[in-house]
Amino acid sequence: MPLESLDLALRAAAIALLAVLAVSLWRDLGRQRVGRLAIALALGSAAHAATFNIGGTAAPSLALAPLIALGTADIVVLWLFCRALFDDGFVLRLPHGLIWLAVFGFSLISCLVLAPAGHARLVIVANNLLALGFLGLTLAQTIRSWSADLVEGRRHVRAFVVIAAMAYGGVNALLQIASSGSGASGLANVINAAMFLAVVGTVALMLLRVGAVDVFAPEPPQAVVPEVAIPPAADRKLVEALMRLMADERVYRQENVTIGMLASRLSIPEYRLRRLINGELGYRNFNTFLNNHRIEEAKAALADPAQAEVPVITIAMDAGFQSLGPFNRAFKAETGVTPTEYRRLRLSAA
Structure with a gap:
């Protein structure tokens, strides 16, 4: 030819x-x-x-x-x-x-x-x-x-x-x-x-x-099926340890948090932490997992009358977001309203 x-x-x-x-x-x-x-x-x-x-x-x-x-x-x-x-x-x-x-x-x-x-x-x-x-x-x-x-x-x-x-x-x-x-x-x-x-x-x-x-296409977290089963006892301990890092130490506030860093803190391989967050906690994306904790902290701060004068950008940065734009988009996707609207609604209801 x-x-x-x-x-x-x-x-x-x-x-x-x-x-x-x-x-x-x-x-x-x-x-x-x-x-x-x-x-x-x-x-x-x-x-x-x-x-x-x-x-x-x-x-x-x-x-x-x-x-x-x-x-x-x-x-x-x-x-x-x-x-x-x-x-x-x-x-x-x-x-x-x-x-x-x-x-x-x-x-x-x-x-x-x-x-x-x-x-x-x-x-x-x-x-x-x-x-x-x-x-x-x-x-x-x-x-x-x-x-x-x-x-x-x-x-x-x-x-x-x-x-x-x-x-x-x-x-x-x-x-x-x-x-x-x-x-x-x-x-x-x-x-x-x-x-x-x-x-x-x-x-x-x-x-x-x-x-x-x-x-x-992104899928809702509840649609996830664990790829690899982890023994229940080990799974519970890892989830508890991970939640302590998130709730007590608030590692999500740190800049450039990676799944490798968290895996190192938990002394487990990175692939195992992926499967844990995906299969047991229902997240398909690591950034969504981090942002969920950041937004929860921001929601608490926005609803706090003692922080009514704190600028929204300060609350966003304290929670771990690097700029206001991504925070506003993630917050509205999670709650359906902007941070300013959320603060106004919560404080007026208090």
């Missing part, structure tokens, strides 16, 4: 898989923030599959330019998807949309103006350096927050999905930079298309086996 035909077949297969994934995600997670980002990521990836050209320097046609820009801006979607996937408190805001629009616009102008003016190699290098920058942000986000997921199987699948996407994106960007100006390479495009299809196919298979809802 000629290289051009093989390249086309690999791209078509990847695009077909991405279309199936997008439809499936829309059906199961169309109303979830992370689900919509996953759909956008799939569509942007399809645009990338249809337009990438390793080593090519010819100015793209007017019809292809928007697809190339969509594929380039998909790196921003990957970054936002990663943030939403590992941070239950993440909220899409206007600046996120403006960042995506800026990358899309830069890529579109590059295709329509800079490349035809003879700056194709510069455009390729600039776009792919931009992609590598967002991949760095995505990697940092993954390292910082993926361990907060307490469900082992889901945590591993989530990490694989993000790391596989980043690995392909990094290899593609480096190939594009290294080959820029050398002329289109049929072999390089086939290799790149094969890698892309392998990543998309593996992710699709894993989601088929595990279930997109289980991987991407």
Whole structure:
């Protein structure tokens, strides 16, 4: 089979898989923030599959330019998807949309103006350096927050999905930079298309086996079933010891509390503490576990007439939150009202 035909077949297969994934995600997670980002990521990836050209320097046609820009801006979607996937408190805001629009616009102008003016190699290098920058942000986000997921199987699948996407994106960007100006390479495009299809196919298979809802959508704590049974006596002692750390020492107030730190304090392996918090206490996310204790302390302070003049931000910081925005969002998600409204209602009822 000629290289051009093989390249086309690999791209078509990847695009077909991405279309199936997008439809499936829309059906199961169309109303979830992370689900919509996953759909956008799939569509942007399809645009990338249809337009990438390793080593090519010819100015793209007017019809292809928007697809190339969509594929380039998909790196921003990957970054936002990663943030939403590992941070239950993440909220899409206007600046996120403006960042995506800026990358899309830069890529579109590059295709329509800079490349035809003879700056194709510069455009390729600039776009792919931009992609590598967002991949760095995505990697940092993954390292910082993926361990907060307490469900082992889901945590591993989530990490694989993000790391596989980043690995392909990094290899593609480096190939594009290294080959820029050398002329289109049929072999390089086939290799790149094969890698892309392998990543998309593996992710699709894993989601088929595990279930997109289980991987991407947060579930209520009561839906949790312990993965591994812990002996009741040992379990009770560990729960009591953990609750002493939380209630008496208030370790949740400390900055950068990690599950590894708590496991060390309890002298148990980290995986065992994950299973304890998940299976016995019903939490699927470590940050939710911490924030529950922080919010309970804040609720008590807000309802205390003696602290009626204490600023809300002071109460939030004392409870362990690092800034007011995350505190307000977590508090309203837990109570249905803002901290100020909660204080007013409780003090007026006292």
